[in-house]
Amino acid sequence: MAVSYEECIKACLECMEACNGCYDACLKEENVKMMADCIRYNRECADICALAAKAMQSDSPFAKQICKLCADICEACGKMCEQHNHANHCKECAESCFKCAEICRTMAS
Amino acid sequence: MAVSYEECIKACLECMEACNGCYDACLKEENVKMMADCIRYNRECADICALAAKAMQSDSPFAKQICKLCADICEACGKMCEQHNHANHCKECAESCFKCAEICRTMAS
Amino acid sequence: MAVSYEECIKACLECMEACNGCYDACLKEENVKMMADCIRYNRECADICALAAKAMQSDSPFAKQICKLCADICEACGKMCEQHNHANHCKECAESCFKCAEICRTMAS
Amino acid sequence: MAVSYEECIKACLECMEACNGCYDACLKEENVKMMADCIRYNRECADICALAAKAMQSDSPFAKQICKLCADICEACGKMCEQHNHANHCKECAESCFKCAEICRTMAS
Known part of the structure; x- marks a missing residue:
């Protein structure tokens, strides 16, 4: 099943927002040590989501390749969270x- | 009148989308030379809007200062466009x- | 006394490297909680240094304004570290x- | 043959500088239309090089995957230039x- 740029941009921007918020909340937790990897993954995930959104919004020739990497990082960040x-x-x-x-x-794909 | 982070993030993300789209469309114009400055300003504006959104989403201690710079660049980009x-x-x-x-x-402010 | 783009780019790239390294080292510290603000400031500082370097390298019309914000964030990050x-x-x-x-x-200036 | 983070970061930062400079010079060319794709690729390449440098400097768990994508985009940008x-x-x-x-x-690898 196909997916549109619009739909994918929306998912990336929502994930970016969730990751930036989770990064902030983790840094404010009582037990920050337990959250150290989560903080790290959130940062990476928010940044690649931002890059993927930019790539699709500007019709980048590398949009698909960036989305592939974004999928991998999102998957890893989801498992961490x-x-x-x-x-x-x-x-x-x-x-x-x-x-x-x-x-x-x-x-x- | 006050403005919420939520409202400001929304405006930044919409402006980022518009600027990335305009950047792409300008590069596809027949007369690219005429659009050279517009391409340049669009890029800068999309990037600072992304940074401002990230700053507010992660409750950055520098969010207001970044929004101030974002306002200046958006203003200049708007006049160019x-x-x-x-x-x-x-x-x-x-x-x-x-x-x-x-x-x-x-x-x- | 004046400063060249070249010199300022070099300082930004060195500061970016130091901040990214400090961010990583803080996340690996035994007492992460004590380092929470340092982690946060390092991230912001590395990102604005990267933006300032990009602005100067591409002769951005906003290079000076970005450098001004970069100076403020570097100052705050230095005091935190x-x-x-x-x-x-x-x-x-x-x-x-x-x-x-x-x-x-x-x-x- | 192995390569160190230090060496790879240096190559990424040099490529970022070259791409940002080429982006700027292309926008100032007499015949901008002929340079449109070059402008586009330079922007993408500078941005992924910056991301790769940040990933290695902060010992990101995704550093290798980001370097792989960086290699692909650098290759494409080199061919364009x-x-x-x-x-x-x-x-x-x-x-x-x-x-x-x-x-x-x-x-x-």
């Missing part, structure tokens, strides 16, 4: 990441 | 830029 | 930040 | 791109 599902921000972030990963994977 | 109002993408981009400039200026 | 001078990466990062802040401030 | 070898900035940029592509490819 999933492990911290006692925190609501991580739980919601994992959902955004998995959704974005799926849409980006379809876009890249 | 306005001069090419024979092209629909420039006309629409100018509107997004001026709107974002105003909201970012309020946020920064 | 300075408080953690038991850690070598923070101590060295603070030096890079203050040096970059000074050169960017001269560039912006 | 090579076609405009009447312009010195394009010729030099192509060299930086091919060098960075090779080093990033080794890093990713």
Whole structure:
């Protein structure tokens, strides 16, 4: 099933927002040490989602390749956040990441 | 009058989308030379809008300062695009830029 | 005293490297909680240094304004890192930040 | 043959500088239309080089994957610039791109 640029951009921007919010919330947690990898993955994921959105919005010749990498990073970030599902921000972030990963994977294929 | 992070993020993301789209459309114009400055300003404006959105989404201590710079660049980009109002993408981009400039200026104040 | 683009780009790239390295080292510290603000500032500082370098390298019409913001963020990041001078990466990062802040401030003036 | 992070970061930063400079020079050319694709590729290449440098500097778990994508985009940008070898900035940029592509490819493998 095909996916439109519009749909994929929307998923990337939502995932970017979730990851930036989760990054901020993790840094404010009582136990930051437990969240260290989550902070790291959130940063990477937010940045690649921003790059993927920019690529599609400007009709980049590399849009599909960037979406493929974005799918991989979103998938990894979702799995990381999933492990911290006692925190609501991580739980919601994992959902955004998995959704974005799926849409980006379809876009890249 | 105050403005919320949510409202300002929305304006930045819309302006980013308009600028990336206008950048792409300008590069595909028959007369690219006439659009050279517009291409340049669009790129700068899309990038600072992305940075401002990221700053607000992650509750950056520098969010207001980044929004102030974003307002200045959006204003300049809007004025540049306005001069090419024979092209629909420039006309629409100018509107997004001026709107974002105003909201970012309020946020920064 | 004037400063060249070349000199200022060099300072920004060195500060970016120091901040990205300090961000990574802070996330690997035993006491991450104590480093939470440092992690946050390092991220912001590395990103604005990258933007400032890009602006100067591409002769952006906004280079000076971006350097002014970069100087402010470098200054704040340097002061944050300075408080953690038991850690070598923070101590060295603070030096890079203050040096970059000074050169960017001269560039912006 | 192995390649160090330090060496690969250096190649990425040099390629970023060459691409940002070539982007600027192309926009100032008499015949901008002929340079439209070059402008576009330069922007993409400079941005992915910046991301790859950041990833390695912060010991990102995705550094190799980002370097792989960087190698692909550098290769494509080098081929694009090579076609405009009447312009010195394009010729030099192509060299930086091919060098960075090779080093990033080794890093990713």
